Amino acid sequence: MAQVEDSVVRFGILGCASIARKVSRAILLTQGACLYALGSRSLAKAKEFAAANNFPPEAKIYGSYEEVLADKAVDAVYIPLPTSLHLEWVLKAIERKKHILLEKPPALNVEELDKMLKGCEKNGLQLMDATMWMHHPRAAKVKDILHDKEAFGDLKEVHVLFSFRAPDEFLKNNIRVKPDLDSLGALGDLGWYCARAALWAFDFELPQSVTALPGVCFNEAGVIMDCAATFTWNNGQAASFRCSFQSCMTMKVIMQGTNGAIELDDFVIPYTEDIATFKFHCDASFVDKSLGWICKHQEHEVKTSTPQEALMVGNFTKLVRGIRDGSTTADHKWPDMTRKTQQLLDAVKLSIEKHFCTIYL
């Protein structure tokens, strides 16, 4: 066993996914966390990945995922495997009593997810999905304004766009276009963030209805490349989103209140690590004869010395440490958010399958 302080949370990573490079770095940046183990089906690939990503020399590099889970020193695993493998490896991780930081989408559907959540619940394990933006202090600052009844008023609508134009190589070979790997395609990859943003804005109250919009694009294998959906709440609130592998990179969320509106142009990944911005406008009125209009525009800057993914790892690490030392139990807040987001994706998918009929939750 590598020598690490007892208070440190030891992470094992399953697989060498591209996103694991970012999260490895985040673990390295997190006080009280250490990059303890990495497993890949190819030991050579794991060694190469570890070397390229500044794993400490004492890190355990394994030629299988099983060995990471079998390592008793591992407290928590980060699982960036294709979604179709999540259920298997999350359940195996639970058997080995590992806390789980899980790449999104966490599951192919809520039935799968519930098996994972039940296992975590039974074993007192923390599960958190790797939706990084929620951990950025910008999210908290935006929330303050969303709850400001005077400046913002009541939230009426949320619009979310997350797209990027996938290059030919991606459209041919990426796991997110393969029905046996990430069969939710753009919905699972990008729509996850959109659904989460809508839920988050509405304080995680589930909408009453979910309706996919006509005009879905599939690839030849039947995987969603572009789709859109709308959510409604009983009190006249609504959200809609579009996610696409087919149009230029856009990560926009617009939140419309009765008095003001908030807009983020880079909500998933801030343009830069240290400063994230958002726009707020309010108090609009027409000038005489409606020849023009004025409103108060504010651009807010939120600085952070720690990137959002390291803040996420930090929050997860604190929870794991608390559970390990017996001072707390697993925080339901995180799996609850995960489950609600998965419910929305399931409903969008079902609505698409049912020719865009409205699904009532």
Place this chain on the structure above:
Amino acid sequence: MAQVEDSVVRFGILGCASIARKVSRAILLTQGACLYALGSRSLAKAKEFAAANNFPPEAKIYGSYEEVLADKAVDAVYIPLPTSLHLEWVLKAIERKKHILLEKPPALNVEELDKMLKGCEKNGLQLMDATMWMHHPRAAKVKDILHDKEAFGDLKEVHVLFSFRAPDEFLKNNIRVKPDLDSLGALGDLGWYCARAALWAFDFELPQSVTALPGVCFNEAGVIMDCAATFTWNNGQAASFRCSFQSCMTMKVIMQGTNGAIELDDFVIPYTEDIATFKFHCDASFVDKSLGWICKHQEHEVKTSTPQEALMVGNFTKLVRGIRDGSTTADHKWPDMTRKTQQLLDAVKLSIEKHFCTIYL
């Protein structure tokens, strides 16, 4: 008959609607046009309006709409009456051989509109709806970029938001909340601009399908206060919009191409008369490990010494003069746009009535 140059196009205005203040000023600003007559059911109100809006002293002020139409010197009428009165007064204007600048929405439905268009066609009269923003040079500049296959790529999606928070007085008394006046409510008033923007972006190709989104809000009289819809084209292109009297003022259009995106924050009425802006971003890419992303942001400024409503009056005036002097005939381009936009509103309304089912055009 007031003395005006023979080459000048003489406008008569039916009614003293608030928007007529803006258009009266636009007529005054237009070379070759003159504010020749005004009619209201109340002569006193007409006189007051004329005095407050710089009508020339020789302008004819009538105590009825009929008298404006009966005045043979009037070349063209501007009709800002409630929509439910359009059919009657447009047909009467056609009888009197007046060209027609018509406030939007032009009609309660396309059947009504077709009666108007047929009358204009038969009599060689020009009809133009008063959608002002299309005449701003910003629109042409945006169109140049939309057609730039390298910078913008192919247009994939359009998102339009037009809302304002109507004060209580508006929600009680405005014609746009009355089922017997402007029964299309927010859809006719705001949705008109949204549907037009989507059509305009897609070069007026009608979509294949129109679907209203669940979550429509009606007032007690059954008039739409808030609604949303989506349009799809067969080649995977889509547009969606939301229009609302219930959330803060927003006039946003986002056009997403494969390579770039264009965004206007004030597409209906520019913040200021002399400069309108729009944003363009393209060439987005992630930095290493997706720790951030970069793209080229441009803010374009388009200046105009003539406000968009005066440019509209100018374009209409030129057409009328050309028809009057026999050098041209009525330009079908404008009523064609009007009809397609009305078709979309009709389809949205029908989709709402049919519980949000998809309407195929």
